[in-house]
Amino acid sequence: MQEQHHRPDLAVQRVRHPLKFRLLQVKQVRALTPHLIRVTFTGDDLHDFVSASFDDHMKVFFPEPGADKPTLPQAGPDGPVFPEGKRPTARDFTPRRFDRDAGELDIEFAMHDAGPAATWAAQAKVGQYLGIGGPRGSLVIPTGFDWHLLIGDDTALPAIARRLEELPPGTRAAAVIEVADPSARIEFTTQAELHLVWCYRSEIDTQGGTRGAALLQAVRDTWLPENGEGYVWAAGEAATMRAVRQHLCGERGVHKTRIRAASYWKQGAVAVHETLDD
Ligand SMILES: Cc1cc2nc3c(=O)[nH]c(=O)nc-3n(C[C@H](O)[C@H](O)[C@H](O)COP(=O)(O)OP(=O)(O)OC[C@H]3O[C@@H](n4cnc5c(N)ncnc54)[C@H](O)[C@@H]3O)c2cc1C
Incomplete structure (x- = not known):
């Protein structure tokens, strides 16, 4: 792209x-x-x-x-x-x-x-x-993109839910979200045409230190439209977000001006916030 x-x-x-x-x-x-x-x-x-x-x-x-x-x-x-x-x-x-x-x-x-x-x-x-x-400041991402991809874990649910409420009727949107298990799913209110993918952390992932493997795989499996202007927003655990961004920019042709990826927390560290760029 x-x-x-x-x-x-x-x-x-x-x-x-x-x-x-x-x-x-x-x-x-x-x-x-x-x-x-x-x-x-x-x-x-x-x-x-x-x-x-x-x-x-x-x-x-x-x-x-x-x-x-x-x-x-x-x-x-x-x-x-x-x-x-x-x-x-x-x-x-x-x-x-x-x-x-x-x-x-x-x-x-x-x-x-x-x-x-x-x-x-x-x-x-x-x-x-x-x-x-x-x-203190806001990054205002226009709603007029031809498609929107929202990616995240539990900490991104509030932002994703709010974005889905704010997107105009008929907007093409996909959300790929990782939570612990199906009991953590929430209902979204949206007028967008939403393609929703939930994925679940397994105990093995969490214990083995490869938390985020399910989310990365789900992003890999997500189809991206070849035409039109899209925007990707992603937030969650630091290492997972880095891998998601690398995959999308490195292997899927997402231009770095068309993605906002942020670490909302970091395994083993307190109070982390980083915006990921090159
Ligand atoms: C811009 C931004 C917006 C955010 N919005 C939200 C939001 O709306 N709702 C929300 O819940 N969080 C949100 N977060 C994430 C939240 O700030 C962090 O999860 C924060 O670390 C929680 O603080 P704490 O005191 O509970 O844990 P901390 O004292 O910061 O961390 C204690 C331990 O818990 C681990 N940890 C932290 N968060 C998680 C987690 N979610 N799952 C598993 N382990 C964790 C840490 O790695 C550390 O080992 C946001 C973060 C950013 C940067």
Whole structure:
């Protein structure tokens, strides 16, 4: 797939937003599956919240042990200023749904064994406090591509679900998603013509350190249209995303300007976020 310059409507735009930190309160907690918890937040601070893209992320700040509210940084001229120079515990999450009129923001947490975010989500209760910073910027990927391919694991489900809701009627879209087992599947609301592929991690994959093998194979097996302008968005575990991007750009002719691949987490490391490029 060669980069086409005669379609300015397909230019990916970067948008900056003023840095703001907001204190939010839990309004509702709902387990969508045994593996995914949706928390609805509310708070006056949301009145000027902006999220321009499904690809956005916010820093989520958790209360330190024993505290009921998180310590939030101040927005300084050169970025965040941390109280007493100490960085509070924070992780990256996707603004899954924002409803300005209702003053509600949803975040969906993929459950896993350990870590402050997963631990917080597992105990989340109405009335508790959390902080968010950002989004500081958005990568706005036009919806007008001839086809869209969305790839990811549990951590990408909120972004993929939001993108599918936002795509206009009749858009050609495929989603290839790896989760633990069929109980982790969610329903998507979309007007796109969706080709959906779920694949499942096996215990052997996870124990043998080859997590992501099922997703990579499913991407290999996915047919890509030869004609038209397409865009690939992929997010998930770092090594898997690197392999997915290499396969698509190296073996399937996807132009590097037509793919956004990001590490949303990294096996054995905490709080990792990398955009993958050459
Ligand atoms: C831009 C962006 C958007 C994101 N959006 C979302 C989102 O909407 N929902 C969401 O659930 N996650 C999302 N993530 C991923 C999330 O930030 C990471 O999974 C984060 O590490 C979770 O923090 P934690 O405190 O639970 O675990 P950490 O303290 O960061 O990690 C503890 C241990 O758990 C492992 N680990 C981390 N995440 C997972 C996982 N999902 N499965 C298995 N093991 C894991 C780590 O390798 C580490 O060994 C996003 C990440 C980025 C960069």
